[in-house]
Amino acid sequence: MRPNMPGPAQTAAPSTPRRVLIVGAGLAGSLLAVYLARAGWKVEIVERRADPRARRFAAGRSINLAISARGIKALRRAGLEDAVMKDAIRMGGRMVHPVEGAAGYQPYSADPTRAINSVSRSALNLALLDAAAAEPNVTVSFDERCAGVDFARDAASAEVAFVNDATGATRTVRADLVVGADGAYSAVRGALQRTERFDYAQEFLGHGYKELHIPPVASGPHAPFAMEPNALHIWPRGESMMIALPNPDGSFTCTLFWRHDGAGSSFASVKTGADALAHFSAVYPDAVPLMPTLADDFAKNPVGVMVTVRCSPWTRGRVTLIGDAAHAIVPFYGQGANASFEDCEALADALADAIASNRSIDDALRAYEAARIANANAIADMALRNFIEMRDLTGRTSFKWRKKIEHALHRVMPATFVPLYDLVSFSTVPYSEAKARGAANDRAVRTVVGVAVSLAVAAVAAAILVATGAVP
Amino acid sequence: MRPNMPGPAQTAAPSTPRRVLIVGAGLAGSLLAVYLARAGWKVEIVERRADPRARRFAAGRSINLAISARGIKALRRAGLEDAVMKDAIRMGGRMVHPVEGAAGYQPYSADPTRAINSVSRSALNLALLDAAAAEPNVTVSFDERCAGVDFARDAASAEVAFVNDATGATRTVRADLVVGADGAYSAVRGALQRTERFDYAQEFLGHGYKELHIPPVASGPHAPFAMEPNALHIWPRGESMMIALPNPDGSFTCTLFWRHDGAGSSFASVKTGADALAHFSAVYPDAVPLMPTLADDFAKNPVGVMVTVRCSPWTRGRVTLIGDAAHAIVPFYGQGANASFEDCEALADALADAIASNRSIDDALRAYEAARIANANAIADMALRNFIEMRDLTGRTSFKWRKKIEHALHRVMPATFVPLYDLVSFSTVPYSEAKARGAANDRAVRTVVGVAVSLAVAAVAAAILVATGAVP
Known part of the structure; x- marks a missing residue:
């Protein structure tokens, strides 16, 4: 005392x-x-x-x-x-970077005014x-x-x-x-x-994380930002990913989420700055030109654990x-x-x-x-x-369709059908209720897909019947 | 050093x-x-x-x-x-004590030579x-x-x-x-x-345990034991239970498994030796005459936790x-x-x-x-x-039938169908394999029950058709 x-x-x-x-x-x-x-x-x-x-x-x-x-x-x-x-800095959606081709934007909500904030x-x-x-x-x-x-x-x-x-x-x-x-x-x-x-x-993730850096740029469509600032950038790669969040000074903080052990994108297999440069050129090629200090940052910054x-x-x-x-x-x-x-x-x-x-x-x-x-x-x-959604699903076409269906359902019945992401990030509905409603949403989306598939099959069947002259 | x-x-x-x-x-x-x-x-x-x-x-x-x-x-x-x-002391099965009526013996295995040992x-x-x-x-x-x-x-x-x-x-x-x-x-x-x-x-059970005592007796069918010695005695009461295991001196060690908290059979609601006597007379009436030191033991012995x-x-x-x-x-x-x-x-x-x-x-x-x-x-x-099987299921008729079906299947195909209890207690099959085979057993038993029910329904339907003269 x-x-x-x-x-x-x-x-x-x-x-x-x-x-x-x-x-x-x-x-x-x-x-x-x-x-x-x-x-x-x-x-x-x-x-x-x-x-x-x-x-x-x-x-x-x-x-x-x-x-x-x-x-x-x-x-x-x-x-x-x-x-x-x-x-x-408002982030209204995810900017998803594939290995090849242009990044694609996936809004978080059907309501474009909704955003999370870096x-x-x-x-x-x-x-x-x-x-x-x-x-x-x-x-x-x-x-x-x-x-x-x-x-x-x-x-x-x-x-x-x-x-x-x-x-x-x-x-x-x-x-x-x-x-x-x-x-x-x-x-x-x-x-x-x-x-x-x-x-x-206490349960540790098999993945660790390491922070890296994208500095501001002098020119370009988003200057001082090197990329679209109002998005959370993701490089989904299945088992692993990198993300980047914008900072007020025009920089981005990148975070690698890689397995601690094993081959491929893991902190056990990619160890030095030179390793990282080579690995990034193959796996995150569009990010490499934006990361002039990549090799140094990779060698210097610690690997964090998540629990x-x-x-x-x-x-x-x-x-x-x-x-x-x-x-x-x-x-x-x-x-x-x-x-x-x-x-x-x-x-x-x-x-x-x-x-x-x-x-x-x-x-x-x-x-x-x-x-x-x-x-x-x-x-x-x-x-x-x-984590699975971010590192794997966001890179899949089926996921983009699923989000479109969710957002469409939300527009049609905004009170009844609220996508899980909206419930968690843009409402104060208790998390346990949000989780339960998310599971109900999944069932609703499956029903919608089932009905759509049935209608499509029926339409194709009808077209065949007409085309073959089976019905006039 | x-x-x-x-x-x-x-x-x-x-x-x-x-x-x-x-x-x-x-x-x-x-x-x-x-x-x-x-x-x-x-x-x-x-x-x-x-x-x-x-x-x-x-x-x-x-x-x-x-x-x-x-x-x-x-x-x-x-x-x-x-x-x-x-x-x-060999225990070849469970002796299940209901609140009213005689105790019933449920063998652990179709093979009567198999026993666990106190x-x-x-x-x-x-x-x-x-x-x-x-x-x-x-x-x-x-x-x-x-x-x-x-x-x-x-x-x-x-x-x-x-x-x-x-x-x-x-x-x-x-x-x-x-x-x-x-x-x-x-x-x-x-x-x-x-x-x-x-x-x-670390996960603690909501139930605690307390050990009690049944002393040897001078006379009776199992003397010096007060009850059948070659069995694990269970008083299943749904949410809680008592068990008793035999000792070489003719005594039994009883263990109460009760909830720590709440009403009914719980260590929070039954606290004194007198409480215990009254509670036992209602819930374990056949055990009370065998437990002359019940009130003292209950008051004196600690409540253990299980993790x-x-x-x-x-x-x-x-x-x-x-x-x-x-x-x-x-x-x-x-x-x-x-x-x-x-x-x-x-x-x-x-x-x-x-x-x-x-x-x-x-x-x-x-x-x-x-x-x-x-x-x-x-x-x-x-x-x-x-725990659920012991405290609840052993007291149910459906469970006894289930065990009979399991033992019958084991007799018919002793290599293919081995009941889970036998795998765990009477074999050295790895526990994880035993658990997986137990789940397969459950599916097999459900199939047997389903077929049996279908046959019974068919038999009844046939009997009705014959009885009503619909078929000759």
Whole structure:
């Protein structure tokens, strides 16, 4: 306990503000801090990494995020929509690059005004952290690692031990509520895993990722962009793919998704910059002229791993989880940040409801968890499924027809038939409901195709009968 | 490194025995020690618990185990079959106790000579540990907890740190091969989980278990047993059940499998000895007169949890896993120990093969893991499925008919149609093959039932036609 802190908080005395400790100052932790501070909580955020505000760059995973309806709603609630979205680049569809021939555009929605938004992860994190730190009842500290959690400090609080590995300093923080917002490799969740009857699964993808770079250009139809900026570019190659997202400076961040092991497009078989140049010339030929630093970038940039984490319960006593700590997902639906922001809204709402109706914080945590686990599992499944769609199906003619049928059905009955991509990216329908409706859509599309095939067969048969004179 | 130990082992110099460190002196660790010592390895076993030989009782989980074909084969290979099986009690089938009426016997196999064997876990563990300790090149130590694993000590060895929590003493042990045989909550696996790209899942059952007691009786048809001794007794009650296994002294060990939470037969709703007496009188009425210490036992004995653990890879460098450490399963197929013993055989065989053909230990570990992971997942699935069979299906008439059809098919075509229970318990067919053949069996039984129903319908129709005079 730091000396300048008040003593143990009283459970529900309205005069003493409730205290929340948020472990992790990433996207979810910072946004939750804004919500709870404005709801009257005294908020302490403790982050393991160094303060990103010093160099105005937040360390972390990938460079770009795709923010869509759910994320925008959550940012709006914090008054941050305009600040974040002013630097976002709209992506209305996929630009699919075959090995040979011209790239083809596939809109995300029948509604051309709908788009996902390429945002810098680092800029978004800084904007959220600045907003949190600007709240008078928020304190933020850095360089402190969570070293242990006391879940049962007492019935109405929990305590976390922190250590500063550089100085060796240790301290404990006690709060009415502890929120683990410390990412896919969460230390808070690690402590939960050592408590009884905690269901837990971590599953790594056989594919890794590596970021590469397409710089701005001086001239050309899209200058300063080297390609169409308002699209998510995909080079689908069946088992693997490359994608590229636009940045405000005219550059693109490319991400290779390749198998870790095996032959062909894998990080085990293509190792050096020279290997990469040769491989790219064969597999992504139209990208090579746009990537002058390819060989260097390939040799220098690390290979990342991707993991899906599922667990239950998220809550033990007064400790709960949000964001990647609760449900790390693979990035292929562009929903990681969006899902985490939904967690923040759900937790803040559950706490506000409980407090307003004089129910306990424990009740709020149960309600939050009950509302979110099924949704987290649904988006985890859909994100895994979407990798196959991106890397393989988008390159197939049958897929383009399927999307045309989906969009046509949506235009004919916009309330009844909403394509899964629209439900996930352009609505705030719960993920588990979106997943179920997506399965119903698949059945509807199969019926439409079946009827169309029957009609075509009947038409051909009729034509034959007429042509052969069997009927006049 | 202990001062009386040789220096780092040479990788393949035939004059220097290879060194293996086995973490855990339970069933799997002790049996593997026997195999490897006899194959020329220098074996060190380090166990976290106290030496069970002091009081001739090994601490651990349940009191009884069911040993069947796979376990017997593995014990025979160690020369221990006779010593272990002399105290085993054969169980040729299930004795199913309804709420009202007499118990009914359901044989496990069409072949009445086939039986699973009730064995004391403690006695089996002591027999294996005695056998291991009797080997001249085996050392065993106790009261030392695995505190860390150095997977990459070098390319051809690994090192484990141990701590004695009572004395505070620490040491490290380096070996050519480290085997984690430290059970469902394995510390070696815990260290593996912190290495990159380790897939891991732990899933707890919503049911817990509590052991109870039926003492020997002075008189009666089965004295000293209070019930038929050569059967596994089941009180199937749909969502929950009790079972009883015979012990050599004439007693039975009963195990309740109840939900942790909820109403009815759950450990949350039935809490005291008095509660238990009342509940048992309604739900297990025929057992109550046999359980004179029921109220005391219920109040005193703990509620255990059951977990399924799956992971991959089992091997990192020169460290691998066997038994529950690699694949904790629920107890409902009586295969936990049997599966662990199969691991010991598979690992010993893979090592012997590699050494005989001058391949590396790494090759052997890859071969072992490739052979076992699918089998471990298959028996994990089948054990979960068998809980439903035991607690619910065995009480249903349709299930008894299904078993009769399966046994009849097996008698007609003994090579082609082998019921799943026989494949798992009375054969050494790999679990994954058994599971696949079980699914094929289900299809065959459905076909037989379909044909039988068609024939019956046809017979009834013919009878009606004749009776109504429609045909002469």
